[in-house]
Amino acid sequence: MNFLLLLSLISLRTHGTRTGPDGGWALDPDPVQELDLDLVLEPDLSAVLRRVDPRFLSVTIDASLAAEESFMALLSSSKVRTLSSALSPSFLRFGGTRQDFMKFKPQRRKRNSKNPGSESCQQLLPWVVEKQLKMNWTLQQQILIKEDLKRKFKKISFTEVTVDLLNSFSSCCGFNLIFGLNALLRTSENVWNSSNAETLIKYCQSRRYRMNWELGNEPNSFEKKAGIRVDGHQLGLDFLRLRELMSRSGFYRDAGLFGPDVGQPRDHRTDILGGFLQTGAEAVDAVTWHHYYVNGRDTSLEDFLDPEILDTLTSKTNEVMEKVKLLSPTKPIWLGETSSAYGGGAVGLSDTFVAGFMWLDKLGLGATLGLDVVMRQVLVGSGSYHLLDENLDPLPDYWLSLLYKRLVGPEVLKVRKRSGSARSKRVRTYLHCSNEKSYSRGSVTLISMNLNQNPSRISVPLVLSSSSLEAFILQSDRLDSRSVKLNGRLLQMLEDETLPDLRGTRLPPSDLLQLPGFSLNFFVFLDVQAAACL
Numbered sequence: 001m002n003f004l005l006l007l008s009l010i011s012l013r014t015h016g017t018r019t020g021p022d023g024g025w026a027l028d029p030d031p032v033q034e035l036d037l038d039l040v041l042e043p044d045l046s047a048v049l050r051r052v053d054p055r056f057l058s059v060t061i062d063a064s065l066a067a068e069e070s071f072m073a074l075l076s077s078s079k080v081r082t083l084s085s086a087l088s089p090s091f092l093r094f095g096g097t098r099q100d101f102m103k104f105k106p107q108r109r110k111r112n113s114k115n116p117g118s119e120s121c122q123q124l125l126p127w128v129v130e131k132q133l134k135m136n137w138t139l140q141q142q143i144l145i146k147e148d149l150k151r152k153f154k155k156i157s158f159t160e161v162t163v164d165l166l167n168s169f170s171s172c173c174g175f176n177l178i179f180g181l182n183a184l185l186r187t188s189e190n191v192w193n194s195s196n197a198e199t200l201i202k203y204c205q206s207r208r209y210r211m212n213w214e215l216g217n218e219p220n221s222f223e224k225k226a227g228i229r230v231d232g233h234q235l236g237l238d239f240l241r242l243r244e245l246m247s248r249s250g251f252y253r254d255a256g257l258f259g260p261d262v263g264q265p266r267d268h269r270t271d272i273l274g275g276f277l278q279t280g281a282e283a284v285d286a287v288t289w290h291h292y293y294v295n296g297r298d299t300s301l302e303d304f305l306d307p308e309i310l311d312t313l314t315s316k317t318n319e320v321m322e323k324v325k326l327l328s329p330t331k332p333i334w335l336g337e338t339s340s341a342y343g344g345g346a347v348g349l350s351d352t353f354v355a356g357f358m359w360l361d362k363l364g365l366g367a368t369l370g371l372d373v374v375m376r377q378v379l380v381g382s383g384s385y386h387l388l389d390e391n392l393d394p395l396p397d398y399w400l401s402l403l404y405k406r407l408v409g410p411e412v413l414k415v416r417k418r419s420g421s422a423r424s425k426r427v428r429t430y431l432h433c434s435n436e437k438s439y440s441r442g443s444v445t446l447i448s449m450n451l452n453q454n455p456s457r458i459s460v461p462l463v464l465s466s467s468s469l470e471a472f473i474l475q476s477d478r479l480d481s482r483s484v485k486l487n488g489r490l491l492q493m494l495e496d497e498t499l500p501d502l503r504g505t506r507l508p509p510s511d512l513l514q515l516p517g518f519s520l521n522f523f524v525f526l527d528v529q530a531a532a533c534l
Contacts, residue, residue, distance in 0.1 A: 037420035038427045038456040044414040045444065045463060045530035048433070052410045053332075053372045055176065057363060057401055058091035059084075059379040059387070060337055063098040063180065064144050066162045067154070071140065074133055075169040076125040079392050079496040080380060086402055086499060088174030091212075093336065093375050094166055095180025095261070097225065098153060099217050102182050104200040105157040120164075121172040130392075138390060144382045148344060151225055160203065167209045176212065178258060179204075183216025183238065184226050192238035198245060205251040212256035214336070215242050218263045218290060220272050232275020235260055239280035256285045261336045264291045265319040273323055281328035286372065288336030289320050293358055296341030296350060296384065301479060304340065304354045305451045305518075307425045310361045317369045334373040335366060345384030353396045353476035353484055355385070356520050357449055360400060364430030364447045367412050376401065389482065396476065396484040399491045400520060403472055403502060407445050407522045409433040413532055420459070426451035427458065427515065433533035434524055442529040445522055450515035458513040465511035467527040470504030474520040 065071050074080060125133075147153055163179075170177035181200070185193040192215070204211060215238060216222075216230075223229045230238075239259055246252040260276045273289070281287075291313065294303050303309055317333075324333055340350045340358040349355060359376070366374050376397075380388045387398040394402075411433035417424075427450055434443040444464075450456045476484050484491055487505050494500055504524065515521055 037459055038424045039429065040418040040420055040459045041429065041446075041464075042416040042418065042461060043431055043444075043464065044416075045528065045532050048411045048532045049368070049414040050370065050412050052367050052412065054410050055089045055091050056367060056373055056410060057087070057404055058093070058373055058375045059087060059175075060093040060095065060375050060377045061166075062096040062378045062381040062383070063094060063102060064096060065381045066102065066158050067098060067144065067156050068140055069158055069161055071133060071137055072162050072165045073125055073129065074137070074380065074392070075165050076120070076123065077130050077392055078124045079493070080388065081124065081169070081173060082497045082499065083388060083394055083398065083493075084169070084173040084175070084379065087405055090175050091178055091373060091375060092170045092173075092175035092379075093178045093180065093214070095178070095214055095217050096337070096377075097148075097217055098156060099180035100182050100184040100222070100226065101153045102156045102158055103185070104163075104196055104203075105159060106199065106203055107159045120168040134391060141382050145344065153225060163200070163204060163209070164207075167204075167207070167211065171210070176256075177210070178212045178214055178256065180214040180217060180261075181242070183219065183230070183235070184222060184228055186228065186230075190228075190230065190234065192241060194241055194245060197242065201245060201249055201252065205249050208251070210255075212258065213242065213246065213252070214258050214261060214288070215239055216259065217261050217337075219260055220263045232260070232272040232277075233279050235272065236276045236278065236280025236283070239276070239283040243283040257283060258286050258288050258334065258336060259284050261288045261290060264289060264316050270319065270323055273320070274327060277324065277327035281331060284331070286332040286334045287320075287324050287328070288334045290337040291316060291335055291362075292339060292342035294341045294346070296343040296346040299341050299346045299349065301349060301354055304349060304358055305426075307428070307451060310358065310365070310428070313362060313365055314369060317366070317371065321370060332372040333370065334375070335371055336375055337377045338362065338374060339377040339385035341385065344382065345386075347384045348480055350383075350385040351389065351395050352480045352482055354479040356396055356400045356474065356484075357451060359397050360404070360447065360449055360520050361428055363404060364428070367432070368430060394491075394493065395482055396474075399484055399486070400474060402499075403474070403486075403522060404447075405435070406438050406502065407435055407472065407524060408447065409435045409445070409533070411533060413444065413530070420457075423452050423456065427456045429458065433530065439524060439526065442533050443524060443526050444528050444530050444533060445524050446513075448513070448515055448521045448523065450517060450519050450521070453517045455517055456515045458515065460511060460513060462511075463528060464525050466509050467525040468509055469507050469526060470524045471507055472502075472504045472522040472524075473516060475516060475518070479518060
């Protein structure tokens with residue numbers, strides 16, 4: 001039985017698009033037709049092009065969740081813990097716009113624990129409380145959206161409760177916590193006032209909480225959101241001050257410090273980054289910046305499938321890299337916050353299947369370009385770009401992230417692509433060694449996506465075509481659906497603490513790969529014995 005016939009058995013057929021009965025985009029079976037060759041792949045399996053951090057795919061929790069501290073308890077949901085643990089190892093960044101309006105106000109509660117921070121992995125949120133919090137969170141989101149639109153942000157006080165829950169969540173799920181500090185607490189000389197950060201750091205040290213730090217979120221927007229202008233030179237000095245505090249604490253001497261979390265290059269933002277690097281580069285362990293493709297308030301479904309929009313990541317990344325390499329060439333570069341659309345995401349798009357094309361391409365292209373970590377906004381919280389919905393159920397991008405974690409290793413491989421048709425720009429591929437926790441050494445994983453509505457074909461060389469392989473094909477009935485199928489099977493949790501079996505379909509060797517229309521795909525070549533991956 002040949003490769004294409006096997007694929008057809010798991011419903012990998014030619015598809016077109018139509019408007020569904022609810023007005024959404026739908027996939028509609030068409031008669032199987034003769035296909036032109038879209039890409040010819042020529043991989044180099046002899047050496048690793050580059051390696052990303054093992055926590056390359058990381059996640060964020062927006063500080064807006066703590067705008068009303070009771071909602072932080074959602075991190076103790078058994079479902080959230082189960083879904084999050086499956087994404088480890090990962091960094092967990094706690095920050096965002098509202099971190100620069102937050103102030104730590106300890107309640108000085110007495111503690112009885114002999115082993116601080118470790119007792120709460122089994123202390124999960126009661127179902128009744130979780131249900132009420134989810135109902136209240138729907139109303140809270142409307143309040144946050146109004147604040148965002150008016151750009152009038154209330155000052156927020158948080159207590160040990162927020163810090164304890166973040167530590168418990170990150171340590172129990174296998175995450176490395178990065179806590180974002182308020183950079184808008186400033187003196188009359190416009191120097192960062194570090195007194196509140198000192199209080200917080202002392203508390204975290206007393207509890208022996210393992211955590212890393214950031215200072216400020218998108219300093220290029222300080223003036224717009226708070227009427228305070230901080231240039232890159234001063235920001236770098238502020239980071240040096242924070243590094244001094246960490247060193248003086250002893251406990252956080254070797255903890256990570258990341259920044260400056262500047263917005264993607266535009267106007268004076270690169271000037272802020274340049275000024276920061278001149279004075280504060282030695283303080284940070286990685287340089288961070290933020291990237292979104294489009295404005296969530298005026299984008300369209302077509303934008304999510306536009307290869308020219310996807311390619312803008314290359315120019316933005318190269319611009320940041322040129323600046324960093326000029327002023328601090330040894331520093332790793334991270335996407336400290338990223339998703340599809342800024343402004344909280346695009347309603348009905350950023351939380352649906354079509355968002356996966358932007359997300360998977362960013363992972364593949366970002367690793368190839370030289371980014372070491374990519375932090376997805378947001379795991380759980382406000383907006384439309386979250387991985388878990390308002391009921392804390394996984395959305396399509398969650399399943400895509402989970403598959404990436406299980407199938408893709410940190411070693412990026414070089415692959416040359418020759419076009420076989422004019423549609424080739426809409427067929428995108430990336431190659432890695434496979435994750436050694438899931439597959440034996442020497443196997444490789446091809447990441448691929450088809451932005452065409454009709455199937456596409458990829459030709460692979462003998463070194464790959466002689467190997468047996470496993471196929472993981474993600475599709476949905478509609479591009480704007482909140483559900484996704486893996487090899488024809490709907491993905492959903494079996495219960496709050498049980499994930500489904502994410503099995504691939506074993507296929508015999510073949511020199512052709514067929515990608516269904518509008519599909520996200522992983523092909524694991526099992527018998528390659530690639531020298532780069534041994």
